[in-house]
Amino acid sequence: MILIHLFLLFFRIGLFSFGGGYAMLPLIYQGAGGLTGMTAEEFSKLVALSQVTPGPIAVNAATYVGYQCAGIPGATVATLGVVMPSVILVYIVTFFLVRFKQSDVLQGALSGIRPATIGLLLSAVVFLAQGSIITGLEIDLMPMIFFAVVLFIAARFKADPILLTVAAGVAGAVFIR
Secondary structure, eight states, rough: HHHHHHHHHHHHHHHHOSSSSSHHHHHHHHHHHHHOOOOOHHHHHHHHHHSSSSHHHHHHHHHHHHHHHHHHHHHHHHHHHHHHHHHHHHHHHHHHHHTTTTOOOHHHHHHHHHHHHHHHHHHHHHHHHHHHHHHHHHHOHHOOOOOOOHHHHHHHHHHOOHHHHHHHHHHHHHOOO
16 A cells, blocks of 8 residues: 555656756655655755765655655655656647647746746755754754855856765765764
8 A cells, every 4th residue: 555655646746846856855855754754854865865876856865765665666666656747748748839839828837837946946945954954943054154155166167066066975074974
C-alpha cells in the first residue's frame, strides 16, 4: 500500500508543479514530512545532497524520500511517479503548441503561470532557509555569509554553479562543523 501511496504522491507533485525541480521542493517537503516525519533541517540536507548528485533535483529528492519510506522499491516508484507526468505532458503539450502557438488564450495562460512559478521558487527558498540558515529562532551567521557570498558571485560574475557548489561544500567542511 505504501508503494501506491508513494507513486500517487509523487505523480501528483510531478503533475501540478510548474517551474521545475525547485518549484517542487515545497510539495516534496510536505509529502516527505507526512510520510517520514522529516524536519526542515533534514530536508535542507536532502536538498543539498540532491544538488551535488547528478540528475534533476526533484528526481533525486523523490528517489531519496521513496528510499527512506520503502527501500529500493520505494525509490523506484517515487522516481517513476515524479517523472511520468512530465513525459506524458511533454507529448501532449507539444502536439497542441505546434497547432495553437499564436493563440491569445495560450499566451494568456503562459503569462499567468510565470508569476505562480516565481512564487513557488520563493517558497522553496523559505523552506531551505528554515533548515540551513535559520535554526529555531536564531539566524546561523556562517551559512548566511556563505549564502551572501555565493549570491554575489553568481549574480555579479555569472560563475559556474557547479564550481560554486563544490567551493561552498569545501568551505563548509572547513568552516562549519
